[in-house]
Amino acid sequence: xxxxxxxxxxxxxxxxxxxxxxxxxxxxxxxxxxxxxxxxxxxxxxxxxxxxxxxxxxxxxxxxxxxxxxxxxxxxxxxxxxxxxxxxxxxxxxxxxxxxxxxxxxxxxxxxxxxxxxxxxxxxxxxxxxxxxxxxxxxxxxxxxxxxxxxxxxxxxxxxxxxxxxxxxxxxxxxxxxxxxxxxxxxxxxxxxxxxxxxxxxxxxxxxxxxxxxxxxxxxxxxxxxxxxxxxxxxxxxxxxxxxxxxxxxxxxxxxxxxxxxxxxxxxxxxxxxxxxxxxxxxxxxxxxxxxxxxxxxxxxxxxxxxxxxxxxxxxxxxxxxxxxxxxxxxxxxxxxxxxxxxxxxxxxxxxxxxxxxxxxxxxxxxxxxxxxxxxxxxxxxxxxxxxxxxxxxxxxxxxxxxxxxxxxxxxxxxxxxxxxxxxxx
Numbered sequence: 001x002x003x004x005x006x007x008x009x010x011x012x013x014x015x016x017x018x019x020x021x022x023x024x025x026x027x028x029x030x031x032x033x034x035x036x037x038x039x040x041x042x043x044x045x046x047x048x049x050x051x052x053x054x055x056x057x058x059x060x061x062x063x064x065x066x067x068x069x070x071x072x073x074x075x076x077x078x079x080x081x082x083x084x085x086x087x088x089x090x091x092x093x094x095x096x097x098x099x100x101x102x103x104x105x106x107x108x109x110x111x112x113x114x115x116x117x118x119x120x121x122x123x124x125x126x127x128x129x130x131x132x133x134x135x136x137x138x139x140x141x142x143x144x145x146x147x148x149x150x151x152x153x154x155x156x157x158x159x160x161x162x163x164x165x166x167x168x169x170x171x172x173x174x175x176x177x178x179x180x181x182x183x184x185x186x187x188x189x190x191x192x193x194x195x196x197x198x199x200x201x202x203x204x205x206x207x208x209x210x211x212x213x214x215x216x217x218x219x220x221x222x223x224x225x226x227x228x229x230x231x232x233x234x235x236x237x238x239x240x241x242x243x244x245x246x247x248x249x250x251x252x253x254x255x256x257x258x259x260x261x262x263x264x265x266x267x268x269x270x271x272x273x274x275x276x277x278x279x280x281x282x283x284x285x286x287x288x289x290x291x292x293x294x295x296x297x298x299x300x301x302x303x304x305x306x307x308x309x310x311x312x313x314x315x316x317x318x319x320x321x322x323x324x325x326x327x328x329x330x331x332x333x334x335x336x337x338x339x340x341x342x343x344x345x346x347x348x349x350x351x352x353x354x355x356x357x358x359x360x361x362x363x364x365x366x367x368x369x370x371x372x373x374x375x376x377x378x379x380x381x382x383x384x385x386x387x388x389x390x391x392x393x394x395x396x397x398x399x400x401x402x403x404x405x406x407x408x409x410x411x412x413x414x415x416x417x418x419x420x421x422x423x424x425x426x
Contacts, residue, residue, distance in 0.1 A: 032423065035070055052415075056408075060080050063393050092262045094262050105351055119155055123152070123223075127226075159216065167215055185292065218293050222293075233291040251298075252286060264281045266397060312383050353373060354373055387421075
């Protein structure tokens with residue numbers, strides 16, 4: 001009897017339209033059983049996330065699953081603000097940080113389709129300030145040397161994180177230190193100022209030698225701005241966000257939407273959740289000078305689902321085409337040479353997407369050609385073209401430091417993978 005109740009309750013929830021912002025068209029919905037999935041088994045996803053909230057390992061979370069173009073799971077649980085006792089909602093707004101990168105990649109490829117640039121072009125063709133970039137090194141005595149590039153950084157390398165750049169925060173090389181000192185990604189910088197600062201720094205490695213997570217996508221934002229002749233944020237709004245009806249995606253949260261903005265948490269040394277400090281959480285209530293193509297956007301689960309569905313549809317959503325199917329295929333094709341490691345086992349990298357090339361090494365389940373990325377505050381998504389599946393998760397927290405904090409961090413991405421794929425029954 002309980003199993004029947006769960007199935008009926010879940011079916012009713014799945015059939016309800018997703019939470020919508022004003023003027024946003026509804027995404028199609030279906031019962032899981034109508035798209036080859038078990039509604040009863042899929043409740044493990046929402047139940048699993050709720051358990052993490054109950055264990056105080058997550059403040060709150062929103063998950064969204066679509067198969068065959070239909071939303072079959074959309075749940076919010078926990079709190080968007082613990083201190084104020086405000087519930088997480090389906091239309092809560094999140095800092096998506098690096099999930100900005102695929103959106104910037106689409107902007108780049110729209111210009112690629114228009115013939116504005118080519119994959120093998122040197123980046124310096126579009127950013128002359130990069131023409132004389134040196135490569136950081138040391139000699140036999142340990143003295144710092146500035147080496148010449150073995151070849152100019154190409155656009156292909158820029159979009160696959162193999163151009164020799166670094167980020168300043170996700171590794172701790174000598175060039176990372178120089179980049180932090182230059183304050184390259186300060187939200188008070190304009191894109192022009194960012195480029196001027198980057199141009200004064202050496203590359204972290206020779207172009208093409210390694211995959212190294214980097215500011216490459218922020219640099220791409222500048223290129224979009226330069227080649228399109230309009231501010232980067234304006235290009236995104238006019239060419240991507242508005243056509244896709246992504247009504248809550250922006251570089252800041254306006255006053256009328258702040259009540260929906262989820263708080264950002266970090267685990268303290270005792271494993272307790274506390275509000276993240278300003279160093280990793282700038283004021284999103286104000287429009288920044290820096291329109292960061294690598295990590296500046298806020299969004300909702302529904303907005304990002306619309307973006308992902310456009311990609312899975314081969315570049316089209318609701319009759320609006322942004323890219324051709326061939327271009328999407330190019331973006332999700334691994335461009336790395338065999339054996340070059342990335343951040344994740346079993347993964348290669350395409351054009352602003354990671355791509356699973358060995359699903360067993362990746363942890364199993366994923367369909368061939370699944371592409372994905374995530375954000376620094378814990379948001380995640382993947383798109384599985386084999387199973388015609390999209391999964392999105394939104395949280396707002398980072399691990400912090402200390403053994404207790406590390407123990408508290410849940411593997412939401414791995415758990416959601418297991419919970420979703422075990423529900424596929426076709």
